[in-house]
Amino acid sequence: MDAKEIAFEKDRGTREETVNTFVQGIKDCLPTLFGYISIGLAFGIVGAASNLNFIEVTLLSWVVYAGSSQFIICALIAAGTPMLSIVLTTFIVNLRHLLLSLTLAPYFTKYSLWKNIGIGALLTDESFGIASVKAMQEKRLGDRWMNGLNLTAYIGWSLSCMAGSLFGRWIADAEALGLDFALVAMFIALLVLQLQQIPAGKLRGYILLILLTGVLMAVLSQFMAGHTAVLISTVIAASVGTVIIK
Incomplete structure (x- = not known):
């Protein structure tokens, strides 16, 4: 291997280390945090309106961690639906995460089972969108970058849901503030970013x-x-x- 090849390999290794960092994952998640915050606040408000207390809203955001499912759970609870039906409905609604995980799985085959479980457990529609764009740009994904992305989203979502629950008693209608459209707007933005990376x-x-x-x-x-x-x-x-x- 001559000097040019050695320099190229060293430069490529440096670029990979720069891309695959926890801090870079945090930075790449920041643009979507506004969507997480608005939807999380809306869920907290809806949860409070559904007679869920602060602890219950917090546990839903920590354990379920899926915006659409959490809204559905509130609606089913308000309608007096049996617990088994709520669990099965949540399971079916979240089955799409299996497809998302299968799409990203080839990028993480070199990591251990427990690392992959951690990455998959915190994968969301939004983090999948960001990771898909990153994969098209860099042709690779790293565990540290993915953990920075996922944990930032998880913490932002949880704190927003908790804040919404606290302030929900003073807000009667979240839709009047346009909060219900934030999730749709975020998905549109992620789709546009993905389409921009596709060859003409x-x-x-x-x-x-x-x-x-x-x-x-x-x-x-x-x-x-x-x-x-x-x-x-x-x-x-x-x-x-x-x-x-x-």
Whole structure:
């Protein structure tokens, strides 16, 4: 190996260490924290309106750690739904996390089982979006960076839910403040960031797959629950995309 190759390998190693740092993971999470904060506050307010006390809201944010599921749980509790039905509904709604984890799993095969469990347990839709963009840019992901990303999101979400529960007694309608739209806006921003990283030659194919997913969801939702339609539509579109790419 000549001097140029040695210098190149050293520079590449330096870049990898810079990318795979806990602090960089924190920095990459910061833009999405505004979405976490607004939705977390909204959930805390909704939880308080559903007669959940501060401890109950806190435990939901720590243990369930899924915005859509936490809102559904509040609605089911308010409707007097049996506990078993609440658990099963939460399980089905969160099944999409299996698809998200499977997508990122190839980047973490060199790490231990316990590290992968820690990474997967704190993976969310938003952190998946950020990690997907990072993977397209850098062609790799590191455990330290992913932990910085996940823990920042987890702490931000938990604190926001707790704050919302404390102030919920003074806010009667979260939707009047537009807080319910923050999650949708954050997903749109993450989608745009992902599309920007796709080469122009492949962009059309990805857009067609998105449209296919939307059409499938619209059709299937007429015959089954919305969250089930999302899962099936995603699997079908992903399968079609895999065949096309190959």
